[in-house]
Amino acid sequence: MADETIILRVLRYRPEQDSEPTFQEYEVPYRKDWVVLDALNWIKEYKDGTLSFRWSCRMGVCGSCGMMVNGRARLTCNTFLREFYPNPITVEPLVNFDIERDLVICMDPFIEKLKRVKPWIIREDVKPVEDGPYEQSPAELYRYKQFSMCINCMLCYAACPVVGLHPEFIGPAALALGIRYLLDSRDQGWDERMEEVASHDGVWGCTFVGECSEVCPKHVDPAAAIQQGKVMATLDWFKRLLMPRGQR
């Protein structure tokens, strides 16, 4: 039992010495309650300290350990070895992102996209803090709650072919977040935010492959958010068409 092992094929890329990524195989002890991240840590601690990857909370909420496991975008902290044993496991960095090193991807484009949807409450009138919280009924909360659950793990970007084909596409997580704020009863930033959400790079870039929602570990369902965003953008477009400026 203790001697059982499993093979991890890990994509390596060290910018200081490699011209392109190559696979490296590691034999790792197999434990039923180990996740892929445990195996990677075992490699790093005992076999090869040069293997680089991100991780933090190891409980599926910080969103930093997303990788391609056997071709699927997964959080490695809740992907168990037992799902694959005794077959080898292939671990690669998330696709549709540049590789910084080994399993570490470059997050800059994602952060830029996040900013584009203005993920903050926009108010025309700011309520003084002394006047207490806004009221929001449970029903109003549930309108956007699901879309606020995104942990920015970016698995959806790796799953979305549109992100790969058109890097300028704002993408599932950021759009879902933009729509989360559009649906928030406390927000008044509709016009401002719609400029991005309803742009060509926004919801209209989506062809509804739907894979983003399949891989989402938090059931945010960004595909649903984006389709609802299309409906919202369409109603808005007709409203603007029918009503003269300034009277909306």
Add this chain to the structure above:
Amino acid sequence: MARSNEPAVWSLFAGGGALTALILPVHALALTILLPLGVIEADSEKLVAFLGHPLFRLYMFVLALLGLFHGAHRLRFTLIDLGLHALATPITWLCYGGATIGSLVALWVAVSF
């Protein structure tokens, strides 16, 4: 970034998608398979009257308009996604242009019956 005018075509796409999802299965089965095979027996004259009924002609036109725009919209994105990103603009013109021409032909057929 500016808002896109995509809603103009997307609403036709969505309308077409909903209409065709609902009606095309029975439409295709009955008219393109069962009718020619004679499973649904039809007298030619009566059939002409049925197909020429203003309501059917209206239906034909709506189906053509929405169906063509639905199809054109999907075709446009599929072609681009298959690697023709560079040709996005001509593809867009071609797809919606085709749908517009098709719809006009349908309108002409419907009106000139």
Add this chain to the structure above:
Amino acid sequence: MAELLKHDVVIVGGGAAGLRAAIAVAERNPNLSVAVVSKIYPMRSHTVSAEGGAAAVIKANDSFEHHIYDTISGADWLADQDAVELFVHEAPKELTLLEHWGCPWSRDPDGTVAVRPFGGMKIERTWFAADKTGFHMLHTLYQTALRYVELTWYDEWFATKLLVDGDRCYGVVALELRTGAIRGITGKAVILCTGGAGRVFPFTTNAITKTGDGMALALRAGVPLKDMEFIQYHPTGLPGTGILITEAARGEGGIMVNKDGYRYLQDYGLGKPLDVNDPRHPVKRTMELGPRDKLSQAFVMEMRKGRTLKGPYGDYVLLDIRHLGEKKINEKLPFVRELARNYAGIDPVYEPIPVRPVVHYVMGGVDTDVDGRTVLDGLYAAGECACVSINGANRLGSNSLTECLVFGARAGHHAAEYVASAPDPNDSVLQKQVEEEAARIRKQFLEKTEGKERLVTVRKDMQNAMEDGVGIYRTEQSVQQALEKVLECRERFKEVYLDDHTVSFNTELISALELECMLDVALAMCHAALARRESRGAHQREDHPNRDDENFLKHSLVVLRDGQPKVEWKDVVITKWPPGERKYGADSGLPTDQK
């Protein structure tokens, strides 16, 4: 020679405290340039893992007085009462601000913010966003912070040293992970918001990142660490992984039983249990809603009596929430269900959850006043890495998220004022320090050609020494042993040889720098634990089992004098609440007609 990266205020850490401080500076003075230096992307910060909620008085049945008393008695009277009073008064404002910024607080049917009870509370006052409160707060703060153009984000930069010129702090030396560049990031004020140090122990709820970096940086700069002997064990972590099962599970009515199905907490001065179907259950400040230190200590006693269950990851007891029913669990505790299913392999709707105490929080930290100021001008600290102190000997659940906001904001505001009058730094002095630090890191790690120690073995030995010697119960002898082992680990650390000698995203180097910090923090913990010869809150000395207000109603301060750690003392601020006996259960002064 690389130019200094110049700003007005440098914030180290991108969790709740750091982001709140950043926003505070930007709001107070939009002309200031603020650097947010974080070793991970801010939304990965450990705030994200906080589950249960954040405390603030908001409901009509509550009062500031109650919150203050709960906090002070929970702290076993070691909290500074002026700080607690101020904290309690500012708490509602801060949580309201979060609400204005979009935090999806759970709501009552009338649209007001909902609250739930937590351990050690007389009245329920914990605001929550289901059981992902920390996650929602962190993302709300991060997203809100993104709108401020005054902020410059140094994401994935690891601060290795404070820049000090004369008697003032002027920034940090930081290593950019992706390039390996070591640069000086300067400002006239530095706010440390680097979080706790749970990773000093082997079994913790804490993320890998919680390695006490800010505490170590301050200690090395001559700033004292306060009350480092107080380590909070959370009573309900999953065996093996240490993943946290929130106190909210008990707040909603979950019960704890031993191997006989017996609610053992009744044997430990925590009151008498009510039937779970009794409408008055759960009773506040009683049984499962006692404070964390008492519950964790009760576990050890049960274990010694042989009444716990045995598992592959040690002894455990059971947290049972089955009687809440699937609907309530899904609505109020969805994350608990998700975590139990994923990592314990059980569905809490149908089976009780195996749990055991797990290192969760460091009550101690960088010694600050209520404005986050340290003894070093220009250096501030807030959040878990600081010790104001409001947590004393035992922090109450759901006070820490609020603490991050209240004191993050205060530190930010004060720093914004301070930089206006502080003298400019001498750039060449700072530049020299940056070069020295860069050279040290290169020499000690990257250019080293031999060494016989592996990082992981030193770290594990340190962690096990701390668990064995400075755990829930300690003695002079056990702490002394831990101290010797930690000192030995510090020696062995010099012999560590890394596999990775490259510069681009060298995570092994970061692990080494983190271990270096942890060794310093562990040392401080041992010294403080040795010096406090009494039992109070989370510090239980079996050789000194009673609280000793005469000699130890004081904060311990560990400070480096000539490189050697020394323990000094500082009086606790007592204003209106004279030290009394901590009472939980029926005699806790609880109204009997609770709803």
Add this chain to the structure above:
Amino acid sequence: MRRPYRRPMPKTWWLKHPHYTLFMLRELSAVFVIYFALWTVCLVQRAGQGAEALSRFLQTMKGPGWILWHLIGLAFVLLHTYTWFATAPKVMPVRRGAEKVPDGVIIAAQWIVLLIVSVIFVVLLAATT
């Protein structure tokens, strides 16, 4: 130093996973939607030329090649219907207060409507001819 590596997106990306392939097939259903729409225009146009022209047209359509082609088309149309109905609850979620109406209910409701519409279509066709 930094030297980020960009991995190219293969042209055959849609063969990499069954979900992507299914997506491509779904999109290709559009070809048949277009086809059936145009076919219907032709049908009406023939009907406009009189009963005989219509009969000839239908006679041609009886050929096994045509029937097979239409059967394939029908399969794609059904794929379109299936996927379209499945996505409706995502695009237009229905809420009753804080509760979301389960996806299954919305999907089932659409199939019931389809059934009713289909029956009406066939009855009208059969009854008037």
